[in-house]
Amino acid sequence: MNQILKNLSVLALCTGLPMGAWADASDDTLHVAVARETDFIDPIHTSSADGDLFATILYDTLIYVDRATREFKPALAESWSWLDDTTVEFRLREGITFHNGEAFNADDVVYTFGLLMDMNNGFRQQQQDFGNIAEVTKVDDWTVRVRLSQPQPTFENLLASRIAIWPDDYTSANGHMIHATAPVGTGPYRLDSLQAGSVYTLSANADYAAHARPAPTIGHIEVRVIPEIQTQIAEVMAGQLDLALSFSPGDAQMLEGMPGVSVQYGPATRMYFLSMDAAGEGENPLADRRVRQAITWAINRPEMTAALISPSAPALTSQCNPAQNFCLTDIEPANGYDLEAARAALAEAGHAEGLDLRLMAEASLRPVAEAIQGYLSQIGIRLAIDTMPLPAWRTAYINGESQMSIVGWGSGVTSADVSNTLGIFFNGSSTDYVQDPDLIAWTAEARQSMDPARRTELYRQVYTRINEEAYVVPLYGVVATYVTSEDVDFPVPVMDFPDLSLVRWAE
Amino acid sequence: MLIYLRDKLALSVLVLLTVSLIGFALLRLSGDLAASLAGENASLEEIAALRHSLGLDRSLIVQYGAWLADALRGDLGASFFTHEPVSRLFLDRIGVTATMAGLALVVALALSLPLGVIAALRPNTWIDRAISALALSGQAMPGFWLGLMLISFFGVTLRWLPISGSSTPAHFVLPVAVLALGAVPALTRLMRSGMLDVLEQDYIRTARSKGLPVTLIMLRHAMRNALLPVVSLSAVQLGALLGGSVIVETVFAIEGIGLLTYRSIQRNDFPVVQAMLVFVSVCYVALTLLADLLNAWLDPRLREA
Numbered sequence: 001m002n003q004i005l006k007n008l009s010v011l012a013l014c015t016g017l018p019m020g021a022w023a024d025a026s027d028d029t030l031h032v033a034v035a036r037e038t039d040f041i042d043p044i045h046t047s048s049a050d051g052d053l054f055a056t057i058l059y060d061t062l063i064y065v066d067r068a069t070r071e072f073k074p075a076l077a078e079s080w081s082w083l084d085d086t087t088v089e090f091r092l093r094e095g096i097t098f099h100n101g102e103a104f105n106a107d108d109v110v111y112t113f114g115l116l117m118d119m120n121n122g123f124r125q126q127q128q129d130f131g132n133i134a135e136v137t138k139v140d141d142w143t144v145r146v147r148l149s150q151p152q153p154t155f156e157n158l159l160a161s162r163i164a165i166w167p168d169d170y171t172s173a174n175g176h177m178i179h180a181t182a183p184v185g186t187g188p189y190r191l192d193s194l195q196a197g198s199v200y201t202l203s204a205n206a207d208y209a210a211h212a213r214p215a216p217t218i219g220h221i222e223v224r225v226i227p228e229i230q231t232q233i234a235e236v237m238a239g240q241l242d243l244a245l246s247f248s249p250g251d252a253q254m255l256e257g258m259p260g261v262s263v264q265y266g267p268a269t270r271m272y273f274l275s276m277d278a279a280g281e282g283e284n285p286l287a288d289r290r291v292r293q294a295i296t297w298a299i300n301r302p303e304m305t306a307a308l309i310s311p312s313a314p315a316l317t318s319q320c321n322p323a324q325n326f327c328l329t330d331i332e333p334a335n336g337y338d339l340e341a342a343r344a345a346l347a348e349a350g351h352a353e354g355l356d357l358r359l360m361a362e363a364s365l366r367p368v369a370e371a372i373q374g375y376l377s378q379i380g381i382r383l384a385i386d387t388m389p390l391p392a393w394r395t396a397y398i399n400g401e402s403q404m405s406i407v408g409w410g411s412g413v414t415s416a417d418v419s420n421t422l423g424i425f426f427n428g429s430s431t432d433y434v435q436d437p438d439l440i441a442w443t444a445e446a447r448q449s450m451d452p453a454r455r456t457e458l459y460r461q462v463y464t465r466i467n468e469e470a471y472v473v474p475l476y477g478v479v480a481t482y483v484t485s486e487d488v489d490f491p492v493p494v495m496d497f498p499d500l501s502l503v504r505w506a507e
Numbered sequence: 508m509l510i511y512l513r514d515k516l517a518l519s520v521l522v523l524l525t526v527s528l529i530g531f532a533l534l535r536l537s538g539d540l541a542a543s544l545a546g547e548n549a550s551l552e553e554i555a556a557l558r559h560s561l562g563l564d565r566s567l568i569v570q571y572g573a574w575l576a577d578a579l580r581g582d583l584g585a586s587f588f589t590h591e592p593v594s595r596l597f598l599d600r601i602g603v604t605a606t607m608a609g610l611a612l613v614v615a616l617a618l619s620l621p622l623g624v625i626a627a628l629r630p631n632t633w634i635d636r637a638i639s640a641l642a643l644s645g646q647a648m649p650g651f652w653l654g655l656m657l658i659s660f661f662g663v664t665l666r667w668l669p670i671s672g673s674s675t676p677a678h679f680v681l682p683v684a685v686l687a688l689g690a691v692p693a694l695t696r697l698m699r700s701g702m703l704d705v706l707e708q709d710y711i712r713t714a715r716s717k718g719l720p721v722t723l724i725m726l727r728h729a730m731r732n733a734l735l736p737v738v739s740l741s742a743v744q745l746g747a748l749l750g751g752s753v754i755v756e757t758v759f760a761i762e763g764i765g766l767l768t769y770r771s772i773q774r775n776d777f778p779v780v781q782a783m784l785v786f787v788s789v790c791y792v793a794l795t796l797l798a799d800l801l802n803a804w805l806d807p808r809l810r811e812a
Contacts, residue, residue: 037770039588125545127553180589196589196599197770198762199672226671226760227769228651234658234670391775395539398551429551 028219030488030503033226033235035246037197039124042179043162044116047125049497052161053223053245054200057216057501059164059185062090062109063156064212067493067502070325070416072156073212076104076165076186085151085450086134092142096209098167099190106138111168113146115176129162151448153455154417161497188216188501199224216501236261236483243490243503244483249310252481260486265312267323268480268496269415272365273316274299274372274473275397275405275425279435285357286403290349292470296335297342299375305476308367316474318463319422321410323477323495326418326446326455331463335470342379354380360396361406363387368406368475400430406475416495418459419447425472426462434471511803519792523785527578530784531571534777539563543775544587561587578785584778586771593782597764603673604756604763608748610679611686612741619691620737623698624730630703638699642692654685654758671760682759686752690744697740701733708732739798746794750787 038050041058064075077090096104113136115121123130135147148155166176170184183191189202200223204216226232229251235241236255252263276286276295285291305315317334320327346352361369366387373383397405410421424431426439439462446458466472480496489504541558558564562573577584583593626638661681662670669678705711706729714724752765764783771779
């Protein structure tokens, strides 16, 4: 009922109401809206994707990931090189100052890495993301060497996202928590004021040393947290926003074609898949490959993705999102929609009369769960759906209580690599519902191989095995939606982590 | 009266303890907080370490005891997400919420008192029915829907008022209107029924027979008596407005304790949600206690019951 009322109100907002002029560039302030508050605005304290919006423009990292090409480019480090599989040396850029005037040099890098390695600091996912850093050495004022415990081909992803460089004097004098409220970096914008969870105002750093990205051209940015999308739609229609970042494709569709409004879609690295308890013991129909194949063949993924997610969203054919590095989309068998084959496989497995199964999902995924229920009913599978809040679902999943689950995975720049997505689902842990020794070995080797060709080869083996055995059903990738005013020139990034310093006023 | 006060206070404390215990248990049972906090990509070891460091691996009753002991000392803990003390999060936001609730109650009373009186003076006429219909509509309309409709008309179409935020007094007009319209129906109906009761009393007939002006009878004799239950209800309504601002603050993006609660529920920020639960309970219990005492003071039979 509430959803119906909400939809009616959105309809009322979108029909027959006069449109106003957009917030123009006269005050040189980019008005941005997001739906969720971030816990921290620096990337070291949090791994949250919500914090990335601020972290990207307040801080510089040693290397920068280009939003147009996903290439790594020199940033605070003007160059870097791998001395061996575990040692990387950075040549730092000279003449850069932090927002507070402190000069940048090797001491800041060594100090920041020292904090990352001290597990008492309690940074989010600290062990997971920084636990492999073994040693940091200052070679000279402009050269730093970092040694890892194990080879880590995805280390550059971390360097370009979570490892912002903090000023050593300022941070040691005030404690690292100072960056939660009074961040000081070398980024293209500095924080003017912060009303936690509500409004953040930033202004351009006039002394910004442009390197991997150009100096900012917009003077000020105001980011407001507006939790209700309907309210954001009203703000868009009233011309009070230049950029809205939290719309779903469904919400944004209603704004398409509206004068003064531009709706753009871009790739996102998050993906969803159907997990099945292939390794479960006892009377477990999902241990039978033919049952899993029947389920896989019975779900029309392109149709479901276009209808429920977005026509722009990718329907997945292998266990990765095409927006990720090392995602291979030419895997055979592709396991496409084939209802007759599904029925035959189920009958061959001894379930011609049908089968009762239970699907768990986080509450917001109910429409997807119901679509899957509908598809499976066509082959006689009676699917009971159990939706619950995310923490409850996660707890049950970690505890091995899932027979079937819809799993969403991947966020942050680190998820640009498939090792993140394959992560904990094929490594022999309690979240591995497959427990295939080959997959455990291949993914472990791929996580540490510094040879891109070898990694590709290993991942091809992984994806092929997953599809052959129908261990999971890769479902769909997410689409990032950007609603902008026509006053704004917004370059759609190749990943769902926009860099606001790249936004320009339209000419 | 003192015995009555003692019993009521004891009952209030028991209610608060019960609410806090049930709330605590429900929040703890809603899922593994450590798994939520550790982040999606966290390893099982990291989740276990976090669970231990937060004391979430202790028994429920031990956790509740520790929380209660801290709460009685005024320490409500810190947000799991931002690490800020809960008391500071509340103090930073309570002003906005209290201002909105107070203004909404004033507006609601300003509307419902005259409407109730007019309806009582013209019982069973079209005016009475129109006011009843208005009151019913107000009660039936969900706050978020009304909020969006007001935004659509006054914010988008007419551009008279800002749509969201809380930086100027104008930002409060629409949210206060939504909150007030939610409180008007009950207050109007109570005022109407109170007035109808009072108007049938002998002393009103006597006043009329003495030839006193109708306005004087209404203001001096009828309204004063009919207002007493409305005052009691207003106290309870204020509690509802303070606790019920979650939806309005969310729709209008107003940084009060309602929006804080909404976000904290979304991300399982247990200390904040628990504190909000206790805050709303204290408001209700205190205001209900006040209303009970007021009624007992006015009606000695209640003290003896």
